[in-house]
Amino acid sequence: MTRPHDMGGRFGDGAVVPEAEDIIFHADWHPRALALTLACGSLGLWNIDVSRHAREALAPKDYARFAYYEKWIAALADMLVETGALTAAELESAQGQGSSDLAEKRLTASNVAAVLAKGSPADRTNATPPRFGPGDSVRLRAMAENTTVNGGHTRLPAYAAGAVGRIVRLHGTHVLPDSNAHRLGEAPEPLYAVALQAADIWAHPEHPRDEVILDLWDSYLSPA
Amino acid sequence: MRVLCTFSPVCEAMMGVDFWRRLQQSRAMPHDHPDHDHPHSLLPSDPALRVKALETILTQKGLVDPAALDEIIDTYENRIGPRNGAQVVARAWADPAFKAALLKDADPVLADLGFYGRQGEHMVVVENTDTLHNMVVCTLCSCYPWPLLGIPPGWYKSDAYRARAVREPRKVLAEFGVTLPAECAVRVWDSTAEIRYLVLPQRPPGTDGWDEAALMDLVSRDSMIGCGLAVTP
Numbered sequence: 001m002t003r004p005h006d007m008g009g010r011f012g013d014g015a016v017v018p019e020a021e022d023i024i025f026h027a028d029w030h031p032r033a034l035a036l037t038l039a040c041g042s043l044g045l046w047n048i049d050v051s052r053h054a055r056e057a058l059a060p061k062d063y064a065r066f067a068y069y070e071k072w073i074a075a076l077a078d079m080l081v082e083t084g085a086l087t088a089a090e091l092e093s094a095q096g097q098g099s100s101d102l103a104e105k106r107l108t109a110s111n112v113a114a115v116l117a118k119g120s121p122a123d124r125t126n127a128t129p130p131r132f133g134p135g136d137s138v139r140l141r142a143m144a145e146n147t148t149v150n151g152g153h154t155r156l157p158a159y160a161a162g163a164v165g166r167i168v169r170l171h172g173t174h175v176l177p178d179s180n181a182h183r184l185g186e187a188p189e190p191l192y193a194v195a196l197q198a199a200d201i202w203a204h205p206e207h208p209r210d211e212v213i214l215d216l217w218d219s220y221l222s223p224a
Numbered sequence: 225m226r227v228l229c230t231f232s233p234v235c236e237a238m239m240g241v242d243f244w245r246r247l248q249q250s251r252a253m254p255h256d257h258p259d260h261d262h263p264h265s266l267l268p269s270d271p272a273l274r275v276k277a278l279e280t281i282l283t284q285k286g287l288v289d290p291a292a293l294d295e296i297i298d299t300y301e302n303r304i305g306p307r308n309g310a311q312v313v314a315r316a317w318a319d320p321a322f323k324a325a326l327l328k329d330a331d332p333v334l335a336d337l338g339f340y341g342r343q344g345e346h347m348v349v350v351e352n353t354d355t356l357h358n359m360v361v362c363t364l365c366s367c368y369p370w371p372l373l374g375i376p377p378g379w380y381k382s383d384a385y386r387a388r389a390v391r392e393p394r395k396v397l398a399e400f401g402v403t404l405p406a407e408c409a410v411r412v413w414d415s416t417a418e419i420r421y422l423v424l425p426q427r428p429p430g431t432d433g434w435d436e437a438a439l440m441d442l443v444s445r446d447s448m449i450g451c452g453l454a455v456t457p
Contacts (some may be wrong), residue, residue, distance in 0.1 A: 008363030008414065010387035015386075016399045019377045021445045026378060029272040031301065033295035034375070036279055038342075043287060048418075051363055058262065068366070068381045074264035076280060081263040086281060093264040094277040096284030103286030112295040115283055116304075119345040122418035124348050138344065155416045159390060170421055191417055193348075199392045206394045209409035213418035 002144050002158045003054045004063040009159035009202070033069035037076050042107035042115055045083040048122075049181035053153035090115050123188075128172040130190035131218055136167045138194060139224035140216065146178045147219075155180035156220050160212070163201050164224045168213060169193035176217055189218040241391040245318045255361055305374035306445035309422055313448060316349075327351055327424070332373070332388050340425045341426035344371035349414065351424040352450070357404050359397070359450030361389035367415035369422050373435065373445060381450065390414055400451045423448050428456040 007013075025031045041051070052073035058066070066074060080086040090096055107115060132138055144161040146152030155177050171191040179187035195213045198205035227253035241265030253307040267274045276323060282288035312334065326333045330347040347369060350358040362368065363386045368376040379385050388396050393410045397403070404410065411419045430440060 007383055007387045009391045013384035013387045016379050016396050018380055018400050021306060024375055029275040031297040033275045035296040038296050039288050039292050073274050077264035077267055078262045088263050090264055090281050091263055096281040100285040100287050106287055106289055107292045108289050109291035110293040114293050116299060117341040119341045122346040155364060163369055174417060201393050206392055212390045212412045212414060214414045215419050
């Protein structure tokens with residue numbers, strides 16, 4: 001089974017509503033929620049995979065009813081308590097008790113530009129050679145689930161699970177989210193762009209030549 | 225005893241046993257929202273108040289500097305946005321050698337222009353042609369090339385786009401006013417890893433000899449996501 005974030009292919013969501021380029025946020029609290037999340041990331045208490053999983057692990061009811069940045073804020077609060085940076089009592093009282101030991105890691109205004117510019121690359125040097133090359137046929141794992149942690153994070157969408165595709169690109173060796181999201185190590189693996197024919201994943205493909213391409217790690221794939 | 229979470233095995237995987245012990249110890253009274261089992265439910269339910277409360281607590285603890293938040297917001301409201309991507313596209317249209325290098329290995333080319341950073345660490349640029357139209361989505365969350373396009377628009381993060389772009393891209397394109405000819409295939413790139421994709425739209429006809437500044441004005445944000453075409457003058 002999957003989680004509510006895994007919605008690729010789902011029916012019933014209605015029209016996509018285009019938007020002017022100069023609309024960046026839709027409410028005053030949206031940019032604040034974004035900035036709080038980014039600033040707290042600098043405390044070094046979690047990685048991007050942990051934070052993605054925190055959003056995905058919201059109750060399905062909350063995931064569905066929360067606006068985009070509400071998910072961010074909810075996950076942020078959960079992670080801050082999980083890591084001990086804040087206590088549940090502090091959240092409940094809306095008052096911080098005393099200064100944190102982590103305060104020295106606080107992101108300052110003067111460091112923002114450098115931190116955003118530095119990014120957080122996910123590629124790693126790794127001796128494991130890629131098993132597949134462009135043109136190779138591969139079968140995607142049948143289950144869109146984390147194979148180590150029950151209910152854990154994975155980046156294999158349900159709509160693609162079990163399909164046969166072909167490698168179109170090698171991306172190098174990248175941190176494995178399925179491991180990193182659970183603080184089990186980065187476990188880097190070769191990462192590939194894999195093309196699936198629309199006709200192989202949808203009962204009613206729009207066009208015989210259309211494709212969906214996903215970025216998938218070596219352990220998601222087997223030779224086909 | 226873990227009574228708080230209907231997802232307790234999952235929450236335990238995410239949060240660890242210590243979390244549950246601390247949460248239990250921190251609250252003398254049973255929780256009165258049985259559907260809200262995560263710590264976030266302790267914050268006010270109104271989202272604006274939630275954000276305010278969290279910022280207040282974090283500032284009091286010395287974990288967040290409100291001036292840094294202002295700086296982050298200013299960066300994405302005023303400095304990093306789709307005009308960066310438009311500059312790259314215009315140069316690719318004007319300079320064949322630049323375009324070839326960009327399509328072959330985008331990262332060093334973009335870094336030379338200063339377009340590197342958070343959510344743009346690993347860039348791939350894909351080119352639209354008469355027979356192939358590229359379109360980008362993130363079905364699992366909202367991955368997007370921030371250094372080149374800024375913060376994703378609301379529709380990119382919407383359930384409708386995430387759900388439908390992979391299954392019926394042509395219907396989605398029609399909602400943007402784009403109809404592709406039958407001989408043009410669609411490739412939808414689902415951003416499932418840390419690779420970020422930028423679409424290089426086709427150069428509009430009637431723009432021979434235009435300089436980069438003029439070409440830039442033809443490059444819409446949506447055309448670089450693959451949900452629009454460049455403007456034909």
